[in-house]
Amino acid sequence: MRALVTGVGRRLGFYLCEQLVAAGWQVTGQYRSTRPELERLRSLGVELIQADFTRPNEVAALAAGLVDCPDLGLIIHNASAFEPLAEDVAARLAQFDRFYQVHMAAPFALNQALAPRLAGNDNASIIQITDIYIHAPPPQFASYVATKAGAHSLAMSLARELAPAVRVNTIEPGPILFLDEHDEVWREQVLAKTPLAREGGLEPIWQAVQLLLSNTYMTGASIKVDGGRSLARL
Template sequence: MPHALITGGSRRLGLYMTEHLLADGWQVTVLTRSSSAELDRLRGERLNIVTLDYYQLDQIKTFCQQIAAQPLDLLIHNASLFVGGVDTGSSEAFGQLFHIHMQLPALLNTELAAALARSDNGNIIHMTDIYAENPNSDYALYCATKAGLENLSKSFAKLLAPQVRVNSIQPGALKFLPDHSAESKIQVLKDSLLPHEAGFEPIFQTVQYLLANSFITGTAIKVDGGRSISRN
């Protein structure tokens, strides 16, 4: 039975991938800062929910030691923090963004590299953002750390080849939040070449594609309805 580890798997995209990997017969470990009622409803013998403080590196290392004895087939870095601003001096958020988007993935990749290498099809997938290449200045630090994660993904593709394949997915606007106004929805859709709310299925389809195609590593795939080339 293949084993996947997903960070940030308790809500939205992470929850969707968790649910669908379970439906496809995977064993799934979810690493989360806090669970959710939706994730708890999926509990079963093939789902392991681990609640940890992402900022406590010793806890993360201990967790990795506990699961590293067995092969790991898929590591999805989905945990993310979306905050605006550019204040690097006084904002605590800059350190948090760096840690969630770069330090945590680098630590997990390093600590679990041997477990991934023991798989017949070891894969790491980093969820970055189309803003990594064309940033939104209102979210400069978020965009910068996602760009750092994109670069990190390529570095690990070099480090872990050929045993482990490492790629990234760059999502655009996929599924609106409940608090999105009608006006903001219209504007987002207007900025996309494929102007409809896609939901999370296109991301999961891309995960399946990366798992199935054994000749792809070190690449980034945009899943954004063309938004990255239509927005200014």
């Protein structure tokens, strides 16, 4: 079976490609910017397609390349854009539009184009990666969180629309892997409010993916993978 994973240039998307290949999947990976690390995925046999999700024509081209793929059985929407809220109103509006295109419009377009193909295969799944902060959106990340919440809502609607042929679920990561720009003070503050008191790493997300793939009675579910962070005040 073939899986499409978006946002494979680094971090979680890159890791998920490696794990899917090891599990026997044929993998197509979408990336926006060329990175030396992508050669590792090519060496594993991953088919890599460059597409900027802020450009609808490139999203459409990605979908067109897979619409006739007979064995497409999984889509993992991992591509993400992240940054704090911009300073001025014009920049905020432009930022919101970019987040909307990446987190909502591109997954929506891919789902609409590829759902009929998925429906032709047994145990087909769509997994949307969102964020625990969709439930308590911090003002400094308003555009990011709002569009991630929109992605969650679209996934829940799709779970109803595509059942029983295709299962649709979401994964909500917490502090699994800090960004380079997160200083030590920030990390300590986050982990102090995380019951398991440690950074999760990428493996727990893969374990959640495995659960969603193997449990054929799960659709419309959201799995928090956050070390208990959402139990505390976000």
